Amino acid sequence: MTPPVVVTIAGSDSGGAAGIAADLTTFAALGVHGACVVTAVTAQDTTGVRAVHPVPLDVVAAQLDAVLEDLDPAAVKTGMLATPEVVRLVAERCADRLLVVDPVVVATSGAVLASEEVVRAYREHLLPVATVSTPNAEEHDALGRPDLPTVLVTRGGDIPTTNDHGTGCTHSAALASYLALGDDLPTAAARADAFVARQLLVSQHWRLGRGRGPVAHVHPSTTPTHRGAPA
Template sequence: MTPPVVVTVAGTDSSGGAGIAADLATFAALGVHGACVVAAVTAQDTTGVRAVHPVPYDVVAAQLDAVLEDLDPVVVKTGMLATPEVVRLVAERCAGRLLVVDPVLVATSGAVLAGDDVRRAYREHLLPVATVATPNEEEALALDLGDGPRVVVTRGGRVPTTNDHGTGCTHSSALAAHLAHGADVATAAAGAASYVTGQLTLGKDWTLGRGRGPVAHIHAPTQGEIA
């Protein structure tokens, strides 16, 4: 059976814990085909973000058009978009599709990843066309979501671990994967929360890196987890 397609428009993470690396690993674990559009390249590790390099607008647009025209993804998921121009691009190209917006404004380490112009573009262009948004508490406050998406899902559940790098990316990608399998938003949100809790628990005692280690992405869930 051909799997549904989800595309992530996001940034890279050189440590492999967050961003596109986390998105694609989560998609694979939950039985969807993941495509990707690189919007930013970051230099980061488990201790923090060292540098963020936005990908030129034309390059992002070319990647996005290629995926939309050929693979026709069921769901579009966004992460770090880096510039207001790219935020507007995604809003224009992806309006009318199932759209999961993870407004990556602050890293797990606390590093600020987006300025006022990017936040404004989210509020004015992308959030109004989103199916669901998955901000953390700080991002929700910064975005003032009164006129935003139809549904806002904040992170749920707590696991006592410092291996939580990439939690937000994993959560939003899991939600997108469940939507791609045909779940409604409420069911997808519950499935995503369950998946993230399981992966945090699985990797809670890992010792990867010198800082906040990554969420476990290598465990394949049972079929019941994606039902």
């Protein structure tokens, strides 16, 4: 059977934990075909974000048009949109699609990742046309606790771990995948929660980086071991 297509519109993560890296690996794990529109190139690792380089609007638009016109995605998932112009572009081009908005504006650490202009563009343009939004608690507050659309405030799992970088991206990518596969929203939300909890357990004792390590994007049955690593 041909898999449904889900497109992520988000930034890169050089550490491989969040953003497009998390989205595409989650899509693959859940059996959907992942397409991507890169909105920003970030230099980041487990200790934080070092630099952000927004992709020019015309290049973002060209990527998005290429995906929408050729692959006709069943669902669209957003992450870091970087500029208010890109937020408005996504709202205009994706308003009639199943749209999962992960508003990357404030990190769980409290670090501000978006300007007030970007936050305003979310409130005025993108959130009103979204199917569902998945802010963390800090983002929900920054956005003014919107009552449109359906909002699932992500808080991470109850798994005791410091390897949780990319949890929000993974959750929203899983939610978009399950919706594309035909689940209704309550079912998709429950399955996305369960998927994230499983992946946090996989990476619970990993030792990657000097800060908060990545949530796993591999599965217990396929996680490799190497000499000197715990089995």
